[in-house]
Amino acid sequence: MSIGRIKTTLLDEVNVSSKKNTIVEAKGLSKKYDNNTVVKGVDFSVKEGECFGFLGPNGAGKTTTMGMVYCYNPPTAGTVSVCEKKVGIDDREIKRMVGVAPQEDSLDPELTIIENLIAYARYFSIPKNTAIARAKELLSFMQLAERSNDRVFQLSGGMRRRLVIARALINSPKLIILDEPTTGLDPQARHVIWDKLHKLKKEGATLLLTTHYMEEAYNLCDRLVIMDKGSFVAEGSPKSLIAEHLEKEVVEIVSRSNIEFDINRVLTGLSYRYEKSGEREYLFADDGDPIVRKLLDLGAIEVLHRKATLEDLFLRLTGRELDE
Amino acid sequence: MSKSRIITLSMTKTALLALFSRSAISVWQRNFDVWRKRYAASLTGNLGEPILFLIGMGFGLGALVAPINGITYIEFIAPGLACSAAMYGASFECTFAAYTKIAVQRTYDAIRVTPVSVEEITAGDILWGATKGMIAGLIFLIVMVFFGLVKSWLALFLPLLLAILSIAFASLAMFFASKAPAYDFFSYYFTLVIAPMFLFSGIFFPIEQLPPIVRILAWFTPLVHCVNISRGLVLGEMHSWMIVDLAWIITFATVILAIAIRGVKRRVVN
Numbered sequence: 001m002s003i004g005r006i007k008t009t010l011l012d013e014v015n016v017s018s019k020k021n022t023i024v025e026a027k028g029l030s031k032k033y034d035n036n037t038v039v040k041g042v043d044f045s046v047k048e049g050e051c052f053g054f055l056g057p058n059g060a061g062k063t064t065t066m067g068m069v070y071c072y073n074p075p076t077a078g079t080v081s082v083c084e085k086k087v088g089i090d091d092r093e094i095k096r097m098v099g100v101a102p103q104e105d106s107l108d109p110e111l112t113i114i115e116n117l118i119a120y121a122r123y124f125s126i127p128k129n130t131a132i133a134r135a136k137e138l139l140s141f142m143q144l145a146e147r148s149n150d151r152v153f154q155l156s157g158g159m160r161r162r163l164v165i166a167r168a169l170i171n172s173p174k175l176i177i178l179d180e181p182t183t184g185l186d187p188q189a190r191h192v193i194w195d196k197l198h199k200l201k202k203e204g205a206t207l208l209l210t211t212h213y214m215e216e217a218y219n220l221c222d223r224l225v226i227m228d229k230g231s232f233v234a235e236g237s238p239k240s241l242i243a244e245h246l247e248k249e250v251v252e253i254v255s256r257s258n259i260e261f262d263i264n265r266v267l268t269g270l271s272y273r274y275e276k277s278g279e280r281e282y283l284f285a286d287d288g289d290p291i292v293r294k295l296l297d298l299g300a301i302e303v304l305h306r307k308a309t310l311e312d313l314f315l316r317l318t319g320r321e322l323d324e
Numbered sequence: 325m326s327k328s329r330i331i332t333l334s335m336t337k338t339a340l341l342a343l344f345s346r347s348a349i350s351v352w353q354r355n356f357d358v359w360r361k362r363y364a365a366s367l368t369g370n371l372g373e374p375i376l377f378l379i380g381m382g383f384g385l386g387a388l389v390a391p392i393n394g395i396t397y398i399e400f401i402a403p404g405l406a407c408s409a410a411m412y413g414a415s416f417e418c419t420f421a422a423y424t425k426i427a428v429q430r431t432y433d434a435i436r437v438t439p440v441s442v443e444e445i446t447a448g449d450i451l452w453g454a455t456k457g458m459i460a461g462l463i464f465l466i467v468m469v470f471f472g473l474v475k476s477w478l479a480l481f482l483p484l485l486l487a488i489l490s491i492a493f494a495s496l497a498m499f500f501a502s503k504a505p506a507y508d509f510f511s512y513y514f515t516l517v518i519a520p521m522f523l524f525s526g527i528f529f530p531i532e533q534l535p536p537i538v539r540i541l542a543w544f545t546p547l548v549h550c551v552n553i554s555r556g557l558v559l560g561e562m563h564s565w566m567i568v569d570l571a572w573i574i575t576f577a578t579v580i581l582a583i584a585i586r587g588v589k590r591r592v593v594n
Contacts, residue, residue: 033594071437092441108354108429111354122350122354124438125346
């Protein structure tokens with residue numbers, strides 16, 4: 001397998017200038033369905049070589065926002081451009097430069113694995129010989145080479161997702177868009193995909209993705225936005241967002257073990273922030289040690305002391321309750 | 325998106341450009357690749373049906389029917405049956421199969437993130453449906469040759485007619501597919517649209533036999549004009565008024581193509 005060849009094809013046009021070009025630029029982007037505004041005037045821009053993530057609960061508008069970037073859902077208001085080509089005007093040119101791995105499985109069940117890629121290449125007017133070579137290359141990159149002649153239904157969930165991503169790379173895109181690339185996969189399958197995405201990133205690919213996995217966002221994204229009800233509620237690098245919005249540590253009271261106590265009284269004099277979700281209690285503080293000590297003095301209380309994560313931030317900003 | 329119900333000239337132009345685009349061919353090619361895997365089953369149907377129909381209706385029923393305008397019953401029905409074979413071939417492909425790709429397998433959604441537009445995907449599928457219609461119609465014609473039912477070299481022009489007819493019915497079916505909420509919906513199409521045309525378009529008896537009101541209604545359907553022309557070509561009896569038949573079917577095909585493409589676009593893009 002020559003990742004090197006994918007690298008050259010991916011980087012051909014990316015390396016033209018050393019200064020970072022803007023790949024995606026969105027201004028006041030809105031989407032309204034009947035009376036339901038699902039995206040409410042968002043602005044963002046993505047630089048070359050960057051991995052930009054959309055986080056948010058189901059129904060926050062992540063998929064729709066990305067859909068407007070790749071000319072899938074026409075925007076109701078606002079503008080968005082890809083490499084200075086405007087969505088709504090230069091759609092065909094934009095689609096030529098973009099590779100999309102959608103959330104729902106739209107692989108062609110009537111074709112074999114390699115035929116799926118070759119048929120897709122044809123839609124990009126890629127000559128047949130180039131398409132076959134490229135398809136083989138991508139199948140080995142995605143560890144699917146031995147399955148080339150299988151039908152789609154013979155693949156596991158993880159393999160199908162890898163095939164969807166391989167398909168998105170068939171046109172050596174300048175911008176790769178992934179809608180929940182690892183949702184519903186087992187940890188092994190997820191790690192394989194992360195590994196591939198890291199490789200693409202290292203090769204200079206520009207990525208746009210949505211995810212529900214905070215670990216995925218934390219490790220992959222250079223910058224991300226947290227979306228809720230059609231708007232961005234936070235924007236920045238994962239680390240800076242946590243630092244900006246949260247205390248450093250979290251003490252979770254996993255179980256009170258039937259010991260009665262008033263938390264305010266127990267922790268008098270300490271500075272912390274208290275949150276409760278269901279039976280779990282969360283204490284946010286820059287230093288959790290004194291809190292843990294005081295709690296453990298009470299008896300056999302089960303506590304979990306850890307660093308604040310992106311997930312804490314996510315839940316803080318989008319609410320702990322289901323909103324569906 | 326405008327919800328206009330008017331068929332504009334620009335809409336028609338878009339549809340025709342899509343039909344003759346290279347992108348539509350790439351969509352057609354995908355369908356052809358899939359068909360090639362199971363062509364034997366498909367062709368068996370295409371071949372079996374005309375033979376059964378001609379033997380059953382032509383020789384069986386035909387033995388009881390007096391010659392119509394000096395031609396035997398089997399000679400009378402064969403050209404029209406070639407048209408209806410094409411009609412059914414195109415209709416099945418662009419109802420059930422197209423609906424599956426639009427609503428179930430999400431094939432349209434997968435393709436429309438590539439440089440191929442929704443118009444071109446739809447046009448490519450209509451072209452494919454028309455191809456299936458053509459295959460059915462042409463095999464029927466070949467069987468007719470073997471049965472000695474082709475009386476004129478003018479029958480060489482029949483494939484051209486079958487092509488226009490197939491585009492028309494592929495488009496009409498595609499329009500229904502664009503509106504269908506479920507597979508069951510196609511019962512309306514086949515029972516209320518296709519079956520009446522099959523019976524009342526002059527394939528089995530001259531439409532002059534029908535009550536005037538039905539005859540007038542029948543004139544406004546597309547199949548009747550195809551049956552007229554095909555009989556003329558196969559028997560070598562052309563009339564000048566067949567120009568009107570031809571103009572009618574070409575107009576119908578163009579308009580319904582534009583409407584079908586608009587219908588699919590409205591369904592898929594939102």
